[in-house]
Amino acid sequence: MSDMFSAEWMNGFKERWNADSDLAGALEKIGFNSTIGYGFDGEASPRGFIRVENGHVVEAGDYNNQELNWDLRATPESWNKWMKKPPGMMGLGMAYTSRKLKFNVGDYTAMIKDPRMAGPFIRSFSAMGS
Template sequence: MSEIFSPEWMAGFAAEWNKEPALAGALEQIGFKSTIAYGFKGDPAPKGVMVIEGGKVVSSGAYAGEPLSWDIRCTPEHWDKWLKKPPTMMDLGVAFTTGKMKFEVGDYSAMIKDPRMAGPFIKSFAAMSRVG
């Protein structure tokens, strides 16, 4: 397996994202457009980024300074744990409230209250766990 958030890993994540109807399909229905970055807490910048248009990933790779809609950070240990067993809504809520998951950019509270986005957000972790 490629290193998490490497360009190769991000390409695999994009492929898993796009083939998941409960993720890409659900977000397509609401015209979701976003630039989402992922990385590690404490790092000066995220590692990987995906550009989503109409719910589907149209590009992915290493973060190169582009403006972000979302920047999601966790410790390497938390990412590793979630790659092995995707989190539930409760797991994510606990991680957010205890500071183990941080949104450097984006509003977790607003997103999680919108069922059109909360469900796909959970599904994104399942897609991540299938990257091999």
Template sequence: MTDIFSPAWMQAFAEQWNAEPELADALAKIDFNSVIGYGFEADVNPAGVLTVEAGRVVFAGAYDGQKMNWDLRADREHWQQWKIKGLNMMGLSMAYISRKLQFRLGDYTAMIKDPRMASPFIKSFAVMCRV
């Protein structure tokens, strides 16, 4: 099993992301462009990063100093749990409020209030379950 957020895992995540219409196509409709870091709360930098252009991942791999728009952090146990079970809107809200999921960069409040972004964000956790 490939370690979560390793370069190989990020590549597999990108393939699944791009193959999911409720994620890639939905974000393409709003011309979503972003660099998203994923990592562990105790680390200074994220472990992995996705570069998304017009909803599709164009780069997936290790974080190497890229300027990010989003930096999502949690402990390994919670990432593994969400990777297995996914995350729904209620679970996302609870994870955010309890600081189990941290947004070191990015505007959680603006994202969650915009269904064009919130639904694909939730879908990204379902896509993680496929990796």
């Protein structure tokens, strides 16, 4: 397996995301567009990113100062844990409140209160780990 959040890894994530109708399809229904960075807590910038248009990832790779709507950070250990066993709604809430999952950019509260976004967000962890 390639290094987590490397360009190769992010492109594999893109393929899995787009193949998952409960993820890409659900976000397509609400016209979800976003640029999302992924990385490790404590680092200056994310390592990888995806750009989503109408629910589908249209670009993925190394982060190179793209303007982000979301910037998600956690330790490598936490990312690995969630990829092996994706968190449910309660696990996600606990990860956020305990600062194991940080939103350096983006509004976690607004996202989690909207079931049209919360379900696919949780589903994205399954796409990461498959």
